[in-house]
Amino acid sequence: MDSLITAAGRALAAGDPLGALKRVALRDDAPALALRGIAMAQLGDLERAKALLKSAARAFSPKEAVARARCVVAEAEIALVSRDLGWPQKALRTARATLQGHGDRVNAAYAGSLEARRLILIGRLDEAERLLAGFDPTPLPPVARVAHELAAAGIAVRRLRTKAARAALGRAALAAYEANIPALTTEVENASLVLKMPAARLIAQGSERLLLLEEVEALLASQALVVDACRNVVREAGAVVQLATRPVLFALARTLAEAWPADASREALLRRAFRARHADESHRARLRVEMGRLRAELGAFAEINATAQGFELAPRRAREVVVLAPPVEEEHGAVLAFLADGESWSSSALAIALGASARTVQRALEELSGQHKVQPVGRGRARRWMTPPMPAFPTVLLLPGPLPSD
Structure with a gap:
């Protein structure tokens, strides 16, 4: 084993890219190219990092399948950090299978965490959950445990399981402390901010306030009738009516909920649903038709009654009607x-x-x-x-162990 390659690999695992470059910066053999690529990625030069890793993957012989697979995993993390969601995931799955087949459990697990985090970004939570299900990260090194726990926390946050998210982030923080890599600790701290920042607004009876994620979870678990403008659905006690593909009906439901317990005027309903500044009889006729459709959709939750001024929402069981809206609402x-x-x-x-x-x-x-x-x-x-200003790049890449065939 080349002592300089070993020392450079240990420096990268400890979060010291400059120390790694001092040892391999002037070398062009395959292991040195791979380590230089990871060091450049940790320093934030992602384009140079990608070029070096591609060169390293080509330089390794076909017999050095594990080393080539590790290069693919490092490329995949650069793609994730760069938000290159079109990067070929088949290559990552093949690399993960190669690493598992050769007993490199650490990098195989890390590859799985990367794939799960990409799936989370594009909203495919069921697939991400299946990928991580039943896997025990305890035997892994600290850096790999951080990656696994951040993926688990990402799923829990999007599932509104704040207790599970807090536990996963706590385990990630402990693993980052064990790794003793400042950039890794920063990444976990940044991920934890989601539990401390407003996640939505509660609009009820003419007033509104910001809610934390755990307050949103509690609201959705309550007996209130919730018109959820974050997902364009209406919820009550676990039952959901999907209106995401029916924007007019959702706009009417939201206007009625914001006016509750009073009624909503026809003018307000027409402005919100049809953007009609000056309503004529055709608008009023269409409003009656759409109200009939909304009655059919929400029949199990509430009645919609006509009043002298407009329409009112009368919940069947819920004692409260609220609107859950994004923290900031604007175009785009x-x-x-x-x-x-x-x-x-x-x-x-x-x-x-x-x-x-x-x-x-x-x-x-x-x-x-x-x-x-x-x-x-x-x-x-x-x-x-x-969004300005440009933030720092804290992500730590993992390529531990000897790079030549072993």
Whole structure:
């Protein structure tokens, strides 16, 4: 074993990329290229890191399958941090299978954590949960445990399981402390902020207030009738009526809920649902039709009664009607929500995460840029978008152990 390669690998595992570069910066053999690539990634030069890792993967012989697979895992983490959601996940799955087949349990587990975190970003929580289910990270080194626990926390947060999220983040913080890598500790601390920041607004009886994530969880578990503007659904005691594909009906339901226990005027309903400034008889006729459809959808939850001024919502069982709305509501709010994680996103990655067309996302980014709410970095295909100011890059990449065939 090359002593300089071993020393450089240990420096990277300890979060010291400069120390690793001092040992291998002038070498162009495959193990040195791989270690230089990871060091450059830790220092934030992702383009150079990707080029070095690709060169390393080509330089390793076909017999050195484990080393090549580790390079793929490192490339996958760079893609995740770069929000390159179009990066070929099949390559990561193949690398994970190779690592498992050769007994490299640590890097195989890390590859699984990366795949789960990508699935979480694009909202495929069931797949991410299945990927992590039944896996015990306890025997893993601290850095790998942090990756696993951050993925588990991400799923728990999106499932509104704040107790499980807090426990996973606590385990991640303990593992980061054991690893004694400041950048890793910072990453866990940043992930933990989601439990301390407003997650939604509660609108009820003419007033509103911000809610933390655990308060949202408690609200959805209560007996209140909740018109959820974060998901465009209506909820009560675990039962859900989906209105995400019926925006007019949801707009009417929200207007009625915001007015409860009073009635909502026809003018207010027409403005919210049809954006009609001056209502005529055709608008009023359509309002009656849509109200009939909403009655059918919410029949198990509430009655909708006509009044002299408009319509009122009368819950059947719930004692309270509330609206759960995003913390900030504005045009292109979903784009801003993804950019709020502090990372740089490409327009194509945002389109994948939002389930929207690339052109729609590009128009939104251009409008937000004109309002100085987002800023572009780079040009052409390398252009990324982020919220100013530009944050630091704390993620630690893992490629432990000897790189040549062993």
